[in-house]
Amino acid sequence: MPRYRLTLEYDGGPFVGWQRQAEGASVQASLEAAIEKLSGERVTVTGAGRTDAGVHALGQVAHFDLEKSFAPGKVRDALNFHLRPDPIAVLEAAEATGDFHARSSATSRHYLFRILNRRSPPALDRGRVWHVSPALDAEAMDAAARHLVGRHDFTTFRAAECQSQSPVKTLDRLTVSRRADEIHIEASARSFLHHQIRSFAGTLKLVGEGKWTPRDVKTALEARDRTACGPVSPPDGLYLTRVDY
Amino acid sequence: MPRYRLTLEYDGGPFVGWQRQAEGASVQASLEAAIEKLSGERVTVTGAGRTDAGVHALGQVAHFDLEKSFAPGKVRDALNFHLRPDPIAVLEAAEATGDFHARSSATSRHYLFRILNRRSPPALDRGRVWHVSPALDAEAMDAAARHLVGRHDFTTFRAAECQSQSPVKTLDRLTVSRRADEIHIEASARSFLHHQIRSFAGTLKLVGEGKWTPRDVKTALEARDRTACGPVSPPDGLYLTRVDY
Numbered sequence: 001m002p003r004y005r006l007t008l009e010y011d012g013g014p015f016v017g018w019q020r021q022a023e024g025a026s027v028q029a030s031l032e033a034a035i036e037k038l039s040g041e042r043v044t045v046t047g048a049g050r051t052d053a054g055v056h057a058l059g060q061v062a063h064f065d066l067e068k069s070f071a072p073g074k075v076r077d078a079l080n081f082h083l084r085p086d087p088i089a090v091l092e093a094a095e096a097t098g099d100f101h102a103r104s105s106a107t108s109r110h111y112l113f114r115i116l117n118r119r120s121p122p123a124l125d126r127g128r129v130w131h132v133s134p135a136l137d138a139e140a141m142d143a144a145a146r147h148l149v150g151r152h153d154f155t156t157f158r159a160a161e162c163q164s165q166s167p168v169k170t171l172d173r174l175t176v177s178r179r180a181d182e183i184h185i186e187a188s189a190r191s192f193l194h195h196q197i198r199s200f201a202g203t204l205k206l207v208g209e210g211k212w213t214p215r216d217v218k219t220a221l222e223a224r225d226r227t228a229c230g231p232v233s234p235p236d237g238l239y240l241t242r243v244d245y
Numbered sequence: 246m247p248r249y250r251l252t253l254e255y256d257g258g259p260f261v262g263w264q265r266q267a268e269g270a271s272v273q274a275s276l277e278a279a280i281e282k283l284s285g286e287r288v289t290v291t292g293a294g295r296t297d298a299g300v301h302a303l304g305q306v307a308h309f310d311l312e313k314s315f316a317p318g319k320v321r322d323a324l325n326f327h328l329r330p331d332p333i334a335v336l337e338a339a340e341a342t343g344d345f346h347a348r349s350s351a352t353s354r355h356y357l358f359r360i361l362n363r364r365s366p367p368a369l370d371r372g373r374v375w376h377v378s379p380a381l382d383a384e385a386m387d388a389a390a391r392h393l394v395g396r397h398d399f400t401t402f403r404a405a406e407c408q409s410q411s412p413v414k415t416l417d418r419l420t421v422s423r424r425a426d427e428i429h430i431e432a433s434a435r436s437f438l439h440h441q442i443r444s445f446a447g448t449l450k451l452v453g454e455g456k457w458t459p460r461d462v463k464t465a466l467e468a469r470d471r472t473a474c475g476p477v478s479p480p481d482g483l484y485l486t487r488v489d490y
Contacts, residue, residue, distance in 0.1 A: 009368040056369060080365055089368035120325055123254040123334035124301060128369070 002069045005096040006031075006045075006079075008060040011087035012235065013127045018051045018060070027051070027088060031062065034082035038075065039066050048102045048243040049109055052195075054235030056128065058112075059091070059242040063102040100245070108172065108244040109192065113185040113201045114237040117178075117208075129182070130201065130237035136208030138183050141176040144207040144214035145185070148174050148200065148221060154193055155224040157203070159232070162194035167224075169193060176204060183208070195232055203230030247314045250341040251276075251290075251324075253305040256332035257480065258372045262298045263305070272296070272333060276307065279327035283320065284311050293347045293488040294354055297440075299480030301373070303357075304336070304487040308347040345490070353417065353489040354437065358430040358446045359482040362423075362453075374427070375446065375482035381453030383428050386421040389452040389459035390430070393419050393445065393466060399438055400469040402448070404477070407439035412469075414438060421449060428453070440477055448475030 016024035031045045048061040076093035116129035155167040173188035206212040220228040261269035276290045293306040321338035361374035400412040418433035451457040465473040
């Protein structure tokens with residue numbers, strides 16, 4: 001019973017998110033339908049990260065099992081063919097060992113959050129960036145981000161619906177840098193809490209606008225209180241870029 | 246009677262092109278409708294480049310005249326407000342002198358053509374790149390491009406519908422470079438013939454695939470014969486990036 005590992009790119013805009021739901025198109029259900037068209041088998045696909053509605057992926061990883069065996073290149077090309085109506089592309093398909101698990105074997109997840117920081121709204125990147133008009137101070141945002149790196153109780157930056165057993169996580173990287181009229185927030189950790197990066201982005205924006213000091217972010221973290229968080233950002237600018245195993 | 250100069254970004258996908266036509270949405274008509282909403286005046290907007298259907302802009306330039314006077318910042322913000330349903334953004338609005346003409350005053354036009362060169366189709370950049378699966382040799386394409394730079398009769402690379410008085414143009418720049426899984430073709434000239442860059446892209450792709458040598462491109466140029474051209478590329482990967490005056 002071969003196990004396959006997929007690397008995926010998708011536009012999260014038209015989906016209710018990664019996860020199959022009672023209503024609405026999901027990335028998971030689209031993939032499962034494409035796999036059934038290839039193999040005739042109904043399978044469950046497991047993803048490394050359950051991206052929210054509107055969140056994109058440049059390198060999501062997923063796995064599934066089949067009864068029949070197919071060459072990995074055939075899996076990639078056939079799934080891309082059957083996925084054609086959906087903005088999902090299989091970048092890579094590979095056979096994996098039976099103990100590989102896209103979610104629990106992951107050692108690190110990497111995200112990018114793009115803010116378009118200019119007066120005019122995006123024309124080409126609609127739904128792909130968070131548009132913020134006032135000029136943001138990326139250096140102050142980066143200084144604030146440094147307070148969040150490390151092992152902390154992230155209750156402040158955790159959505160009420162979060163299913164994680166503990167709010168204590170180790171954030172390996174959180175950096176803010178300017179690239180022309182964009183601000184890029186890059187985050188890496190073994191795992192994240194629900195809405196954690198969007199909570200960071202919304203809070204760091206307050207620092208960028210000068211409404212909060214970097215120190216205020218440290219105070220908010222230490223409060224371990226959801227109400228101390230800045231407004232959660234929209235999903236549009238968020239990309240799951242890579243998963244390490 | 247003030248003249249305004251606009252710098253524009255747009256997604257060419259939903260439009261029949263820059264130019265107003267009997268049927269279909271055009272960038273020009275959308276702008277003229279937005280200007281009428283702002284000013285109550287019906288004007289004609291002149292663009293630096295008449296981009297085809299599906300061709301995008303990062304820095305198109307246009308001008309128009311109004312009876313009434315508005316602060317340039319107000320023009321930019323009001324047009325962006327009225328343009329909201331369309332993927333068009335006014336990046337900059339400025340007052341221009343009466344002798345400024347977006348088309349005829351331009352001294353140089355700069356285009357980028359993006360080829361996504363990988364096996365899997367684009368998910369996030371659908372309609373924004375030309376997807377070419379076979380691995381392309383960017384160095385051979387660049388060597389071929391060098392034969393096209395300079396003052397030449399470009400009849401080979403000119404669409405039948407071209408309205409230019411002469412097929413003789415000076416191409417100031419044509420370079421090909423690889424950026425990860427993309428091939429970028431960058432072209433600069435005072436002006437281009439109709440479909441000239443898409444004719445270059447389609448022809449250079451043949452070189453990248455090894456079907457033509459760089460020398461074959463020189464031969465095709467010297468033939469001054471439209472039938473010597475490679476297939477014209479789709480518009481999707483083409484961007485008008487900047488216009489100089």
